[in-house]
Amino acid sequence: MRTLWRAPYAGPHFRASYDRILTATATMLVNNNTIHIEWGDCDPLGIVYFPRYFEFFDACTNALFEQAGLPKQELLRKYEIAGIPLVDARCRFILPSAFGDRVNVESAITKWGTSSFSVEHRLYKGELLAVEGFETRVWVVREPLDPRGIRSQTIPQELIDRFGPIEPEP
């Protein structure tokens, strides 16, 4: 059952449940981040300029790796990869946020491929789902013979194991 991750609300009750999940290694790792909307994030309408959400979610993916024990800068060094660039990024905007708002983002890796993986983000204003984000990223190394080129590589299983099993759709 995926009631927690798929739940439309992320109130205190659910967040308490997440805490239990995170201590159990047998469940999917979910990270929570609080973001304070800054003046410079907002456009002349007074609401968050939408590309900023992609920046927020990129930072949340990095925070997810940090929570799994591998901050991105260590990840790059440990596995000698060039990065985890995106091949696909998408957001659904449901409710706007404005300067001064404090919003909460839940992030989890929802699919592992051979050399790619999917990350989902849910940004909540209080109890309300405001933005959903979807990223598909690739595990890439530098081309040995071309310092400017990159190519995909198999993701190490030991890394995948750090994030717990993907919970199936209900």
Added chain:
Amino acid sequence: MRTLWRAPYAGPHFRASYDRILTATATMLVNNNTIHIEWGDCDPLGIVYFPRYFEFFDACTNALFEQAGLPKQELLRKYEIAGIPLVDARCRFILPSAFGDRVNVESAITKWGTSSFSVEHRLYKGELLAVEGFETRVWVVREPLDPRGIRSQTIPQELIDRFGPIEPEP
């Protein structure tokens, strides 16, 4: 036939064809923008930080309205709307671009709903398709009784007519 807009290449031949299209009001309006990739657009990998593409495409949508004779600031005044915020934004990243690259973006409105519309962007490095962008935007006005609220409204037909007929998929 949609050979022009769906064409995988955007070389001089096609751009010449676009010029003819733009003088004929019976075809879909397509806008071309050249973007110079700046140092500040790039990340530690040396390639464009992906949220910047959403900023590029947002500017290209504004340029498309300007080409249709209604720069966004005039659009807001003329129709007394609050804006054309996004409900969905997506990019597919095919090839990276780096500092100093000059890339070309083609943009067109590919669907008109009652109060929403879809914009597609194709970013080319020379002849190669590098990024595809998709936006769904809503025509919104301020709530009369709540200065911070916004609600959707029917898009005026005279505005839609400025962009020419949507060419069907081949």
Added chain:
Amino acid sequence: MRTLWRAPYAGPHFRASYDRILTATATMLVNNNTIHIEWGDCDPLGIVYFPRYFEFFDACTNALFEQAGLPKQELLRKYEIAGIPLVDARCRFILPSAFGDRVNVESAITKWGTSSFSVEHRLYKGELLAVEGFETRVWVVREPLDPRGIRSQTIPQELIDRFGPIEPEP
């Protein structure tokens, strides 16, 4: 004596001292902010792209007002001002920071004019001063007869009093 604010180090000892300051209303208000350097803040050299520091410090000025009991959005409403835009902004860059660094910023208002004020920011990497920021801002209202125009106005004394006395240079 201005040893605290002018001190070259901002270690735990000094921060404990600040806490005492903040409970005493007779001393200058100083705000501390921790910033996590994100991937998207960094350039192809792998270090923070310098305009980001101006964004960081702008957010720190807002946090300073929030600490004084007046978050910027309340400030705008309470005093019916249009904003506190800058007339001068400057940074001195002493040490670079990189992705993954956690840095600490101390911020204080160091001068009050009739309708303008100066803010200073010190960004530390551990014990080391890495960036100094200086802002001069103006207290502006909308022109009554021109909705797009702004003009300066006298800063209310009750607002100034919230920040405590400016400590003179040693």
Added chain:
Amino acid sequence: MRTLWRAPYAGPHFRASYDRILTATATMLVNNNTIHIEWGDCDPLGIVYFPRYFEFFDACTNALFEQAGLPKQELLRKYEIAGIPLVDARCRFILPSAFGDRVNVESAITKWGTSSFSVEHRLYKGELLAVEGFETRVWVVREPLDPRGIRSQTIPQELIDRFGPIEPEP
């Protein structure tokens, strides 16, 4: 006499004069850039968010090097430097700009030190000076023994010669 570079106005007459300067190698190189203010450059006040000006001017410095025949990416390769990072950046904000404005920036190197140099930028709205920018940059190479460290180095005279003589203050 520095009437051109120090002139308060940058109308067509002066720009015609610059064109003559640029063909004469005996005078200071000045670069002109036109910038279209985008929606995403503006804040809830509807005016350019001030850190964007530092981004604009950074791009203008790069354009100045390109005009001198050495785009930054070639500069890095040719002289095997790590970059030209800033040690000091400052802007004076005189007039705000808003979404849709087209502004003109004039940029020139106004001082050469042994391993540092100063760049000045003037942003005009029509005939009016709106923002002045000042950058001090350092010519740096990677530390041979520390791939993350950088240190300053003497600027090659042949590079300096490309920019013409600095015109003295009037």
